Amino acid sequence: MAVDMSMPVLVVDDYKTMVRIITNLLKQLGFQNIEAASDGKEAFAKMQEQKYGLVISDWNMEPMTGYELLREVRSADTLKTTPFIMVTAESKTENVIAAKKAGVNNYIVKPFNAATLKGKIAAVLGDF
């Protein structure tokens, strides 16, 4: 099934520059409806108001980390199937394993490039 490029995508990062970079890359890939949140708490609140087709989240944020957001999302009946990609500088094996066990769909270590982002989105949503 073709990816709906108009579906809402939520980018979660406390660094505005990173939000801007990911947003620009997503626009270049064809996504048209991109929103942002600055931490897990704000993201979770947004997710309860609107259904997102993809969440791209950083790990290290306060007051709620991306890891906490992932676990909250996976334990909420209405949100647990939301595709979730972690984009983070946390590159220890324990982080990757913890995220995988918590149900993340894919994991990108920073710094990354457009091809990597595209490849991981395609791996999660299908080719577009």
Next chain:
Amino acid sequence: MATIEVAKKVKGAIETLRESNVRDRPLVEVLELSHQLADAMKFFFGSLDQTIQGEFRYIADFISKARDEIAELCPNEIRQERIPGASLELDAVVRDTEQATETIMTEAETLMGLECDDPVAYKAAVDDAMMRMIEACSFQDLTGQRVNKVVTTLRHIEERVSQFSAALGVTDAKREETEAEKRQREQLLNGPAMDGPETKQDDIDAMFAGDSADADQDAIDALFD
């Protein structure tokens, strides 16, 4: 007089008093025994004074040495000048990098939105934008110098604290984990690794290659090789 000798003398005087039934003794002998006891106690307290004096002298010397070592640390200079200075430098690094990033991002976004109907005008716009992006990269020289200043400050503090610690024979005390440290540990907040990602993207991709909900053990094992 040695402490043991003093103690023996006092003990001897007390035993002599105990053995001689003072009620049946003439007053002269009781007085004599009292003198003996008084002498013994005099020796005892005399030695006690010397010991305490020695201890106090040692403590005073130690405090004096510690005060000299603390003075060598220049704590006021570190608190009032070096640390605020380093903090200002780091603030400037953050500000400079943000400004440069803002400039480069804005130019890039402008370029992406350019219409290329007129190739000459398009090339001129691209050249101008590229020049501004190159200029913005000059932040690296300034931030490099600022970071070097901070590193120098940290080395200065490390050196002084190490000297102080060695001079006073300080060893690290065990301490309770703070709430912030506990959260960092529980949330696996390790921060960026030195010299690039600790786990390479290819290794991570191998873990996500299958549809299994659990990490593939072979891929995980490969990460630990």
